Structures are given as structure tokens and as C-alpha cells.
Amino acid sequence: MTFYRALSIKQKRTIWAWGFLAVPILFYVVIRFYPTGNAMVLSFQSWNLLEDRVWVGLDNYRVLFSDPDFWQVFGNTFKYLLLGTPISLVVSFFIAYHLDKVRFAHGFLRALYFLPFMTSAVAMAWVWRWFYQGVPIGLFNNMLASVGIGQIEFLNSTTNALPAILAPAIWAGLGFQVIIFMAGLRAIPRSYYEAAQIDGVSTWTVLWEITIPLLRPTIVFIVVFSSIGFLRIFDHVFNMTTNNPGGPLNTTKPLVLMIYETAFRSFDMGYAAAQTVVLFLILLVVSLLQLRLLRDR
């Protein structure tokens, strides 16, 4: 205690600061940084949990890149991204743009759109899975049958299954994006619109020349946020195809599901770690690329 008293005020504060940070630093080192390094090291090893770890150099990556299953999964993952991100961006902007102009029962309408964001992905995946069943079980096909339209294969079709799984993922995220877009729209100074009105500019021109350019930071945020979400899709796929995860014929399998199966079904830890490193690099490249593309146009 006498030692502490002898310190200057600044030194005392420094001691407090490191005291506050001690447990969190330990946490970040042990639970974040060490595992990151561990995953990277593991990706150069072969290990099935039972035998010893063996260094195999780049073998895991070599096997991965020559595995046709991986390229199919890689393609699926980008299908989720390339369908999901633009669709949810356009739809949520459309809703936010119009919702922003409505005063009557505004809060009520906003709540309707936001409610799906508060649901659990697993629960809603099962609800949508039921919707997609064939006649006489599934809601969609029953509705189609009642108006005399033929059945549609959803989850059993190699072409329809991926969009069918993507739909609830887009649906659940829309509300969040609408709310963020509306906050972005509110932040645009009214004077721009007033000036445009005096000049007699058309609504369409106002949208393209004022609203969208000024929303760029919001758009960047939403694009990055939703892209990362679609690249990491797992809950919906796993729960809508549990009897044959990622099926039919692997046409819906995303990278995260492949990682899960390699690590926790086949216990091929090194190979799975290599897959996670690839996912990490994809996420890194996509976010850097998008930030770049949207910043300077």
C-alpha cells in the first residue's frame, strides 16, 4: 500500500487501466488469438483426434482444391451471396423508401416488417420446411392446389432447393435492413429535397441524384453486413435438410456445413481447419473488395 501511495496520479491511473484490462486481455488471448493461430497451424496438419498430429504441409489445401465437392460447395456459397445480397438490398430499400413517406400507423407497419428479425433461425427454418412439403402436407403446395396450379418441388429439387432455403434467410433479415435504411433516409437533410422541389425536379431524378448517392454509407454497411451473413449461412440449410444435410445431391451445401461435417462427422480436423482458413480468406476479400468498390465510383 505504501508503494501505491508513492506513485504519481498518472501512474496510479495506468495501474487501474491495466487492472481493468487484465481479465479481458486474458480472454482475448486464450479464446480468440490462440484459437486463430491454432486453426491456422492445424490446417497444415493431419489429425483425426485419435492418432498423433502429423505435419503434412500444404496437402490439406491441395486435396481441397482438387476436390470437386469443394468447388460445388464453393459455388453454392456464392449462389447464396449473389442471390441473397442484391435481392434483400433492393427489397429492403423499396420498403424503407415507401415506409418513410407514411405517417399513419407508421410504428405498427414498421413492427410488422421488423418482427421476423426477432425470430430464431432454427425455429423458422422448420416452419418454412413445413410450408415447402408436397400435397397434402405443405402450405404452399396446398395453396397452389386450391387454385388449380400443379405442385412445385421445393426442397427435393436440385434447382429449387437453394432458393427455397435462401428465402427464409432473406425474410428474417429484411426488417433489420429496413430499419437501417430508414435511419439513413432520415439523416439526409431536408433542404436538399426542398431545393429539388423548387427546381421542379422529378421524383425519379430526386431518388437517383440525391437519395441514393447520399445513402452510400448505409448501402455499404448493409451490403457488407448481409454478404457476410449469406457467406456464413448454416442454420437454415442444416435444419431444412436434416435427413440429408446439404442435399439433394449437395446442391444446397454451403461452406460452413462442409466444415461442420468434415470436423464433427468425419473428425478430419486438419482438413476441416484448412476449409475454415479458406472461409476466413473469402470473408476478408469480400469485405475489402466491397468497401473498395463502393467507396470510389
Place this chain on the structure above:
Amino acid sequence: MTAADTQIRATSAALLEGTRAKQRRSLGQTIRWLLLFAGGIAMIMPIAYMISTSLKWPFEVYNVRLIPEEPHLENYTYVLEDGRFYGWFVNSLIIAVLTTISNLFFDSLVGYTLCKFTFRGRYIVFIAILSTLMIPTEMLVIPWYLMSQSFGWLDSYWGIMFPGLMTAFGVFLMRQFFQTVPDDFIEAARIDGLNEFQIWWSVALPMVKPALAALAIFVFLGNWTAFLWPLIVTTDTALYTLPVGLSSFGDEADVQWELIMTGAAISTLPTLIVFLIFQRFIIRGVVMAGLKG
């Protein structure tokens, strides 16, 4: 016709034109409202059908009518009497609450320290924590699993919780908000003889309550719905969280859709009800966290 007459005619014509434009605009507004309303109803249809089916008898499940003919709670009694859902619900609740408390405490403590203290190494610590945002959870689950295996954390609350006890997002969010707390308040508290912990706890924290609430919403919802890690770390059905339990229950109940919908409703309704009560507040929090974070 006098000049005054022409004047009056012109004015009334202009007025008439004005009302027409207004009528056209209000018609447009009405159509816009109706379309938004229809879209909003479509948005909540999956939730509505989930609840409706959970109240139906098995023979009615395949009927597309939204309102059950004779609504009843038998499915809930059946699913809850089984006992497992009750246990999963309790597991999820305990885990989500404890994780939220841990995040509120540590994220705000770290955010505060990195915002209000000046010391060598502060910037490096901040950048290091922030850099973990770039690391996807999926890359860490394998090392976490190996770690849990060697320390005996598999199939335990601690095992499910430990990866999420602190988040870089939370630290970043809190740091942003502590910047709005004037240094004078902290200085005044120091002169009053409070120690640094007391200053954080009783002076700074109360001033960022909205940010704490926003963080709490995000952390709670994230942990309540978390699936991948709990699926990996638990094999004992008694320790499943609701999403993992529901997933296994769905496979097992197979075609008994009214029971699966009941399970889905049990795991979704709590967050929906909380949202309906604190709607305004939650939306403000989401915007705050989304834009600052």
C-alpha cells in the same frame, strides 16, 4: 366580364386544381399505405401460421385456413409434459442471461478504459481487440472444441457460454458511447474521492444506459438463437439449448408438424413478446448499434 370576375375565376380554378392535386396525392398515399400493409401482413404470415398450427388438431394441420376450427393448447401440454422442452428453455434462458451480463460488464469496462484512460499500449490493445471482428466464429469452433475436450468443458453451461463472454463489437460500441461522457464529470468524481472503479460504475455507466440496453438486446438475441456452437459442444440432450433441442426434436417428431410448430413457437414467442412490449426502445437500440457498430 370585369377584370375582377376573371381574377376570381382564375383563383377558383387554381384552388380547384390544388384540391385535385391534393386528392390525387392522398389517393397515392392511401394506395401506398395499403400496399405496405399487405406486405407487412405477408411478412408475419410464417409466424402467424406457426402459432395457428400449434393450436390445431392433427387432422386440421393440412388445412390452409389460418384460424383453427377449434383452437386448443393440447400440443403445448404434450410438448411441455415431455419435460425436455422445459429443460431446453431453462438452459437457453440461463445461458443467454449470464452471457448478456458478462458482456455488459466486460465490454463496457474495456470500452471505458480504452476511451477515458491514457496510457502506453492503449491503441495497440484497441486495435488487437477490434481485429478479432475479422475472424469468423467458424474458424474458431474447431480449436474451441479441442480446448473444451481437454479441459472437460464439453456438455456444460460453461462450455456453451465461454466463447461469447465478451465481444469486440460490444467493446467498440461502448467505447463510442463513452466518448459522449464529458471528462469533467469524471474529474469531478475523482476530486470527490471516488476510486476509478466507483467512477466507472456509478458515474460513467449510468450515462450510457441506452447503449447498454442496445448491447443487451443484441447479445441476448444472439445467444438465444445461437445454433452452431451449442450443437457442437453438447451431446447430452439434457444440456441442449432450445435451437439444438428443436432441431433434434424436429427430426424425431418427423411428420407431426403440429408438434414441431409448437416447439418452434415455444422458442420464438419469448423474443417476440419482449419485442412487442419494448418495440420503440428496441428499434432505437438496433439503429444505434447498427450505425455506431
